[in-house]
Amino acid sequence: MSSDLITHVVVPGTFDPVTYGHLDVIRRTRRLFPRVTVAVAASVNKHGRGTAFTLDERVEMIRDALELEGLPPDIEVMPFTGLLVNFCKELGAGGVVKGLRAMTDFEYELQQADLNSHLAPDIESIFVMSSPQYGYVSSSIVREIASMGSDVSILVPANVDERLREHFR
Ligand code: PNS
Secondary structure (H helix, E strand, C coil), X not given: CCCCCCCEEEEEECCCCCCHHHHHXXXXXXXXXXXXXXXXXXXXXXXXCCCCCXXXXXXXXXXXXXXXXXXXXXXXXXXXXXXXXXXXXXXXXXXXXXXXXXXXXXXXXXXXXXXXXXXXXXXXXXXXXXCHHHCCCCHHHHHHHXXXXXXXXXCCXXXXXXXXXXXXX
């Protein structure tokens, strides 16, 4: 088991699309670690369905949102395919950071963390509690509200709001 200090972590997700909740986790992770890579999964989402936005669109939306919201410019955004732990190893990242909202997130996240730990014991799973104002925000809720033509501008950055309006027009 490695005892090296972790300086580079990955914040993975489907980001379909990125929300203020995700940006909050990314911002706080960057306060904890000097190097942060946001890893955008090419695969289907956790419910086994395809994504609303393509991989390229999801990557671009995060990059634009990070700039728009004034996050540190050294935060990288990269797409990945295959196993998350393999992507971490390729980058030399020592940990995976995820946001935890309600208890409902916990079981799913614990299962993934256990699996990742089994596959790659040296890669740490680290959790950041979501800020209370974003506890109810999720990409699926954002898509559902936007698909009904309602306003999601308090849940997502302006560039994502615009893309959602185009998508559901
Ligand atoms: O935003 P999400 O849907 O919670 O992100 C889930 C994600 C993409 C982090 C997870 O599904 C993942 O790591 N996928 C890559 C494939 C993998 O490594 N699977 C084993 C761990 S579940």
